[in-house]
Amino acid sequence: MSSTLNELDLPVLASGGAASSAATPAGPVTIALVGNPNAGKTSLFNRLTGLRAKTANFPGTTVEHRRASLALDGVAATLIDLPGLYSLDATTPDEQIAADALRGRLAGMDAPDVILQVVDATNLERNLFLTSQVLHLGRPVVAALNLSDVAERQGLTFNLEELRERLGCPVVAVSARTGRGIDELVQVVTDAARQQASPELHADLAACGSCRGCQYSARYDWAESVRALSVRGDASRAGRASEAIDRVLTHRVAGLACFAAVMALTFLVIFWAATFPMDLIDGLFSLTAQTVGRWLPAGDLNSLVTDGVIGGVGGMLVFLPQICLLFFLLALLEDSGYMARAAFVMDRLMQRVGLPGKAFVPLLSAHACAIPAIMSTRVIEDRRDRLATILVLPLMTCSARIPVYAMVTALLFPHAPLKAAGLFAGAYALGIVTALAVAWVFKRTLLKGPTRPLVIELPNYRLPSLRNALLLTYDRARAFVTTAGTTILVISVVLWALATYPKTSMEQMPAKVQAELLAMSAAGNDAGADRLTQQVELEYSFAGRIGRAVEPAFAPLGFDWKMSVGVLSSFAAREVIVSTMAVLYGLGADGADDGVDSLLGSLRTVTRADGSLVFTTATCLSLLVFYVLAMQCLPTQAVTRRETGSWKWPLLQLGYMTALAYVAAMATYQAASFF
């Protein structure tokens, strides 16, 4: 095993192109990396490019890839990491794009000048199937025999000369992990880019392309013969360790138990380890808001910057540590080979609701945040399966719902921790059961179609690469901040404006309020006066007016106008309801921070106009059900739009979840009021 520290070394290529050559082609040459999943393609890409890579979409698609500009011994080049594939006869959207890109059929992208074919040396025969197809494309090909160090440790020796002759293209033995052979590979790729020589197909290989009907068999026969001629040794022993582990991890019962344990541990780490950076970010933004608030003159601009911009962005960034940790741990699990086993053991159970086993990890990830979960559905091959998964993911209890659950359970069961925990768990269960039921319905109606049967490679277990996991986390975190961040910034400013305008002057306030305010000021209760002013101001703002206007619509759910404002204000981000309610029920904007106790204390005593309590058991349960089921997260909607490539799906998500939340909350309220 190579040391993981070693992998953190900087890439071996220098970024500046010092050398120059007369034979340099005009414009940068494009080099496409192609290979089987698990062949170490990403490791090799990272080894060649390091932090210079950018994530981009293929033109006109939602399929992402990484690309980087580099100087290969004087030749300016663009390296493109294509999605992994087993065959050019693609069966998934990602594979289709990789195949189209290689053939130059992708609009806005020419066929690559050089194809860098990454071959897993530990399983040459299977990998050579794709190589045989790639060689037939007629573009210049360089084969990188990756993981050659691992293969040698397994007792395999390679006859590279024989391989070159059989393949008809340059072959370089490399190790992306240790960096071995990379310098030579760069040189060979540079030469290939300069010479633009197509592979000289060996007669045996040329024959494979001639008959379409049996091309799989013919190519595999060819791959078998090439392996037999160029590789000595038997590596089947290396797979025995993985198979021994798999006897437990893919076992019908033990496998599920192990999976539950792995996931439980992952979530413990996410929720515990994220606390510290989350507090730090929260503190940092409060401090920034305070500091900026002191510098700027008091007034609308001050309020816009501190409450609208800094508050809004901070409220979003506070979830970043959880999201990063989730991506990081899932990347490690994926790289280790475990995720294929998880999909394997979950497949039978998930098929019952019409989803593939690969949908399970996204569904679980959504308990931290729906956004990374939606991004991680890319592993699902079938488009209908993937859409059904994306549509139900936001029903899972994400961390933003926890403050709301906490508030409601504390209101209902202040001195009964067991009952409170039961209600909390019930809210989680409601989300899970609803998500599975809705997925089942979607797969039988709108997204009708058989679930694709499981076909998954179970690679040998290996030590995951920290470097790859960190780079992936960085990429995904950046995508989250740019997609979700810009949306939430706009929404925060809009919400701020709605809650701020039109302004109320002292004279416009009712006489009763004016008298109260004067009395408070006279008694030296400035804080109390401020709170009352805020409360009245919010009531008079657009948000307050809208709340009053929609109150009749929320009345069957047991919500008063203040709760209606809270629900509306949390349309963009659900956790906002806690601070909105703190303001509306007269605790001041900091009420929620001062301690939940003061908020709860005041909520418990709030009465309606007729003197009855607002927060009865029925209202609390209705509010809880509403927040479990409602789609109140614009960043999630923005990511759904990005991942599905159309506004149709986020709108459907919003529509069905809102309807479901409304009906379920109303049923809950009416039923609970009855008893």
Add this chain to the structure above:
Amino acid sequence: MSNSPQVIALLPLSAMIGGEARVMSVEAETADASRLMALGICVGRRVEIVKAGDPLIVRVVGARVGLSARLAAAVMVDMVGSSTGATTAA
């Protein structure tokens, strides 16, 4: 199923509980068949059962592939001299 004259024991891959066999035909839907064949489960390859059941695991061209029994039922195989292999199907 197969035009080979010396078929000894032709059975679906899903009915194997162990041992090795040679793939004789793959009769799945186009997309599913492509996925199977790209991973090496195609006519002429030798497959070895690593774990029977649903889903099951086979070893094929040096790699392990997990697949659902529903799909394995579409793969007809010919048992190759193996003592551990037996059929559960009629």
